[in-house]
Amino acid sequence: MPNFAYINNKFVDFKNAKIHVEDRGLQFADSVYEVIAVLNGNLIDLEFHLKRLQYSLKELDIKFKFKQSSLKKIFFNLLNKNKTTNGIIYLQITRGVQYREHKYENKLIPTLIIYSRNKNFNLPGKDFKGVNTITHEDLRWKRRDIKTVNLLPNIIAANKAKKARAYEAILLQNGKVTEGTSSNIWIIKNNNLITHPANTDILRGVTRTSILKIIKKTSLKLVEKSFTHKQLLNADEVFLTSSGSFITPILKIDKKKINNGKIGNITLKLAQMYSKSCMHG
Ligand SMILES: Cc1ncc(COP(=O)(O)O)c(C=O)c1O
Structure with missing residues (x-):
C-alpha cells in the first residue's frame, strides 16, 4: 500500500x-x-x-x-x-x-x-511475455474519447477475461474491434499496422499516440481504420498498448492462436523501440 x-x-x-x-x-x-x-x-x-x-x-x-x-x-x-x-x-x-x-x-x-x-512492467527483455485474450461485446456509451471513471462495461468484460484466465477482453461492436477494456488493440497484416481511428468510439491512448510517432522510423504502413473480428483472428501479429502494459503481445484470442502462440518479430521490434524511447526520453 x-x-x-x-x-x-x-x-x-x-x-x-x-x-x-x-x-x-x-x-x-x-x-x-x-x-x-x-x-x-x-x-x-x-x-x-x-x-x-x-x-x-x-x-x-x-x-x-x-x-x-x-x-x-x-x-x-x-x-x-x-x-x-x-x-x-x-x-x-x-x-x-x-x-x-x-x-x-x-x-x-x-x-x-x-x-x-x-508496479512491474512487461518490457522487452528476457521476461517479456505475451498474453491470452477473449472477445466481448462492447457495451459502453458513445463518448469513449473522454477518460471518465464510468467504467462498468469495461469491468464486466475484464472480469469475463479474468474468469477465462485471460489478461484482457477485446471489445467488439457490430463485428468490429473497437479497443480493449483498458488498452488499444493493433493488428499487423502484410506489413500494414492497423488500429481503430481515434474518434468517439475509442479512447485516444497516450501509448497509441507515442507509437504513431515511432512507426514513422519503420517501413510499416499505418492504417487507422476499424477492422473486423475475422481480420483480428487472421492477423499475422496482434498486440495491445496502454500506460500500464506498454506494448504487450497477444498470443491467443478466445481459442485462436496468433502467430502460432509466439511473440511476433514486428511486435518485439516496436516494443524495443518504445521502451528505449521511454528510457531515453
Ligand atoms: C478504454 C481504454 N482504451 C485505451 C487505453 C490505453 O490508453 P493509454 O495508452 O493512454 O494508457 C486505456 C487505458 O487505460 C483505456 O482504459
Whole structure:
C-alpha cells in the first residue's frame, strides 16, 4: 500500500484519505482520470496525459484549472514519499461535492485525488511475455474519447477475461474491434499496422499516440481504420498498448492462436523501440 495520497491541497496518510459521501465522482462517476506510467523515476508521456486530461475536463465542463509545473511537483513529491521508482501515478478529478441531483451547480470546487503505486512492467527483455485474450461485446456509451471513471462495461468484460484466465477482453461492436477494456488493440497484416481511428468510439491512448510517432522510423504502413473480428483472428501479429502494459503481445484470442502462440518479430521490434524511447526520453 502507498504511504501517501494527495487530496485537494494536502498530502495525507493513504489509509486516512477520504472524500465526501456526496462527491459527484462517487455518486455519478462525474469524474475524469489519468494513469501515468513511472519508469526509473521518469513520468512517461506526461505531456500527452495532461493534454488528454484537459480535453476530458473540457468535454465534461469540469472547471479545474491546473499548471503543469504544479502538478509535476506534486507527482514527484508523491513518488518520493511513496518510494515509487517503477509504477503508476493515478490522478482523478471529480466535479466536486453537491446535494444529490443530476443537474450540477456551476460553482462547485472539483475534488483532486492523486497517488502512486508500485508496479512491474512487461518490457522487452528476457521476461517479456505475451498474453491470452477473449472477445466481448462492447457495451459502453458513445463518448469513449473522454477518460471518465464510468467504467462498468469495461469491468464486466475484464472480469469475463479474468474468469477465462485471460489478461484482457477485446471489445467488439457490430463485428468490429473497437479497443480493449483498458488498452488499444493493433493488428499487423502484410506489413500494414492497423488500429481503430481515434474518434468517439475509442479512447485516444497516450501509448497509441507515442507509437504513431515511432512507426514513422519503420517501413510499416499505418492504417487507422476499424477492422473486423475475422481480420483480428487472421492477423499475422496482434498486440495491445496502454500506460500500464506498454506494448504487450497477444498470443491467443478466445481459442485462436496468433502467430502460432509466439511473440511476433514486428511486435518485439516496436516494443524495443518504445521502451528505449521511454528510457531515453
Ligand atoms: C478504454 C481504454 N482504451 C485505451 C487505453 C490505453 O490508453 P493509454 O495508452 O493512454 O494508457 C486505456 C487505458 O487505460 C483505456 O482504459
